[in-house]
Amino acid sequence: MADVLAVAESKHGVLAGVSREAVAVARRIADELGCQVEAAVTGASADELALYGAERIVRLVGDDLRPGQVDAWAAALASRIRAGGYAAVVIAATAAGKDLAPRVAAKLGTSLLTDVTDVTVDAGGILVTRPVFAGKALAQVRAMAVPALLSVRPNVFSAAESPRDATRETAVADTSDRSRGYRVVGFEASSGASIDVSEATIVVSGGRGLKGPENWHLVEDLRDALGESAALGASRAVVDAGWRPHSEQVGQTGKTVTPKLYFAVAISGAIQHLAGMRTSGVIVAVNRDADAPIFGVADYGIVGDAFEVVPRLAEAIRELYEG
Amino acid sequence: MNITVCVKRVPDTETRIRITDDGKDISGDGVKYVLSPYDEFAVEAALQLAEQAGAGEVTLLSYGDAATTESLRAGLALGAHGAVLLTGNPSMDGWATARVLASALKDSEAGLVLFGIKAVDDDQQQVGPMVAELLKRPCATSVTAIDIADGVATCRRSVEGGQEVVEIDLPAVATVTKGRYEPRYASLRGIMMAKRKPLTEKAAPVVEAGLSVEALCYPPQRPEGRIVGEGPEAVPALVRLLREEARVL
Ligand SMILES: Cc1cc2nc3c(=O)[nH]c(=O)nc-3n(C[C@H](O)[C@H](O)[C@H](O)COP(=O)(O)OP(=O)(O)OC[C@H]3O[C@@H](n4cnc5c(N)ncnc54)[C@H](O)[C@@H]3O)c2cc1C
Numbered sequence: 213m214a215d216v217l218a219v220a221e222s223k224h225g226v227l228a229g230v231s232r233e234a235v236a237v238a239r240r241i242a243d244e245l246g247c248q249v250e251a252a253v254t255g256a257s258a259d260e261l262a263l264y265g266a267e268r269i270v271r272l273v274g275d276d277l278r279p280g281q282v283d284a285w286a287a288a289l290a291s292r293i294r295a296g297g298y299a300a301v302v303i304a305a306t307a308a309g310k311d312l313a314p315r316v317a318a319k320l321g322t323s324l325l326t327d328v329t330d331v332t333v334d335a336g337g338i339l340v341t342r343p344v345f346a347g348k349a350l351a352q353v354r355a356m357a358v359p360a361l362l363s364v365r366p367n368v369f370s371a372a373e374s375p376r377d378a379t380r381e382t383a384v385a386d387t388s389d390r391s392r393g394y395r396v397v398g399f400e401a402s403s404g405a406s407i408d409v410s411e412a413t414i415v416v417s418g419g420r421g422l423k424g425p426e427n428w429h430l431v432e433d434l435r436d437a438l439g440e441s442a443a444l445g446a447s448r449a450v451v452d453a454g455w456r457p458h459s460e461q462v463g464q465t466g467k468t469v470t471p472k473l474y475f476a477v478a479i480s481g482a483i484q485h486l487a488g489m490r491t492s493g494v495i496v497a498v499n500r501d502a503d504a505p506i507f508g509v510a511d512y513g514i515v516g517d518a519f520e521v522v523p524r525l526a527e528a529i530r531e532l533y534e535g
Numbered sequence: 536m537n538i539t540v541c542v543k544r545v546p547d548t549e550t551r552i553r554i555t556d557d558g559k560d561i562s563g564d565g566v567k568y569v570l571s572p573y574d575e576f577a578v579e580a581a582l583q584l585a586e587q588a589g590a591g592e593v594t595l596l597s598y599g600d601a602a603t604t605e606s607l608r609a610g611l612a613l614g615a616h617g618a619v620l621l622t623g624n625p626s627m628d629g630w631a632t633a634r635v636l637a638s639a640l641k642d643s644e645a646g647l648v649l650f651g652i653k654a655v656d657d658d659q660q661q662v663g664p665m666v667a668e669l670l671k672r673p674c675a676t677s678v679t680a681i682d683i684a685d686g687v688a689t690c691r692r693s694v695e696g697g698q699e700v701v702e703i704d705l706p707a708v709a710t711v712t713k714g715r716y717e718p719r720y721a722s723l724r725g726i727m728m729a730k731r732k733p734l735t736e737k738a739a740p741v742v743e744a745g746l747s748v749e750a751l752c753y754p755p756q757r758p759e760g761r762i763v764g765e766g767p768e769a770v771p772a773l774v775r776l777l778r779e780e781a782r783v784l
């Protein structure tokens with residue numbers, strides 16, 4: 213029986229949280245198909261994947277497999293998949309995953325479904341749901357080719373536990389099919405941003421109502437109060453004004469985010485902004501205009517001046533966590 | 536060096552989407568179509584690179600229906616030298632689109648083929664790197680700035696936590712996102728000149744689909760939210776609700 217492969221990603225030697233979700237999705241598919249889950253890890257410390265249902269944990273190694281060398285990783289995975297004869301392959305739709313997955317798909321000569329938010333298995337095979345037109349519609353799409361290749365949107369699937377006794381092995385990857393002429397030569401860390409807004413489980417976004425970059429300490433402080441899994445976001449108005457980098461922009465021409473908790477601070481809630489965050493778990497809006505469209509999607513809203521509300525909110529959350 | 540930019544015609548982001556009665560497609564009635572916003576960054580990158588080099592032509596390539604000529608003319612008005620339309624109906628299957636585009640790029644002399652990082656309709660973020668694999672060229676994705684020297688394109692990439700710098704040997708492929716390139720507006724002269732620029736149309740090759748869209752539906756409505764209160768006095772109630780009702784704190 214063909215198995216299901218989950219690709220687990222690690223950053224700086226630490227397993228990405230969404231890798232657990234990818235393994236859990238692979239487990240769900242495997243349970244339907246009656247087969248096993250293999251987790252291919254592109255870094256260290258993956259033992260915990262057994263907890264989410266992996267029966268085999270395979271660490272891929274090879275000289276070319278350096279961080280960021282996406283062409284080599286794509287070659288390694290494609291050759292593993294070709295040899296393994298899997299029914300499906302699940303990759304996390306992180307920024308790195310979105311760079312990797314289409315290369316793997318093309319090397320295998322198969323189609324790919326990006327940013328999947330639901331998966332079912334029926335007599336016809338694997339059927340997925342994915343948002344299209346910036347979340348204004350949902351498409352149900354059937355993968356007709358084998359293996360079905362999909363990348364799953366972070367924070368959408370639960371990392372359900374389903375422990376297995378996993379075997380572990382190290383496999384030397386075949387990277388001969390890598391495309392030459394791609395060299396990573398430098399990296400400049402942007403200040404503060406340790407966790408990407410598209411993967412954070414809590415997002416605090418600021419809008420034009422905050423008046424200027426000098427006031428960003430307000431949202432930064434709220435983010436800090438919420439802990440390590442929180443990231444900053446921004447509206448396009450703020451990014452266009454140069455107050456914040458585009459990497460933080462949420463919306464149609466920015467990132468799509470699906471955190472468990474989203475704060476929209478002094479953001480009006482234009483359709484293009486909603487496109488990027490309307491599938492968040494719980495949405496909180498702070499806006500001084502009671503008619504702002506953001507209140508139409510917010511679960512909880514406070515009508516008021518962000519300059520007064522946000523510091524109080526950060527303080528109350530700190531008290532909650534520390535008290 | 537010549538540059539080809541692949542561009543897609545998509546519904547304008549403000550457009551309301553209406554699903555057709557068979558539930559498999561969206562209705563084109565009353566929909567305004569535009570070049571996908573990220574493709575505009577790619578076009579601008581190509582124009583600036585050609586201007587800096589003082590040589591080389593920028594060609595637009597699209598796979599789409601006959602109406603796509605309108606979007607291509609708009610691109611020509613910005614300064615691109617020529618355009619090619621592969622007529623057909625692209626589906627959500629990026630691999631199929633990639634094979635169609637690659638068929639036209641196979642014998643291309645373009646030193647650089649640029650894409651938008653994603654088309655904002657299907658939002659798959661995959662066609663660029665797939666074409667690169669088909670052409671066996673190196674590919675940098677999510678690129679914010681490109682500098683070319685001595686047969687190498689140095690690309691800045693927007694990645695998690697910062698900017699990565701990669702070098703790709705030409706001929707190469709890159710997918711462009713917002714960064715250095717602010718799309719220009721068409722001048723009147725540009726619009727006039729666009730009418731006389733070469734726009735070639737040919738039928739897209741037929742490729743086998745690997746995906747089938749079974750149905751489209753509207754996303755579930757979010758339940759009616761509530762205003763907790765006004766001003767900082769509402770904070771304690773909000774925190775309580777987030778903790779006890781929503782259980783997110
Ligand atoms: C093709 C296209 C793509 C786009 N893509 C995106 C995208 O990806 N992401 C995105 O966000 N936008 C996008 N937009 C832009 C979008 O249409 C809006 O212009 C933008 O989201 C507005 O940002 P904002 O809410 O910060 O600013 P504004 O609309 O100016 O809203 C500011 C809000 O702050 C409130 N406010 C002011 N002062 C205070 C205060 N002291 N306390 C509390 N509230 C206050 C105001 O009541 C107002 O609601 C796009 C537009 C187009 C045409």
Ligand SMILES: Nc1ncnc2c1ncn2[C@@H]1O[C@H](COP(=O)(O)O)[C@@H](O)[C@H]1O
Pocket residue numbers: 541542543544571573574596597598599625629632636649650651652653654655657658659660661662663
């Ligand atoms: N039908 C098409 N014609 C031309 N270019 C396309 C087409 N579809 C996608 N592209 C290009 O591929 C990029 C990524 O598209 P996607 O993978 O669909 O998100 C787009 O920004 C375009 O540059």
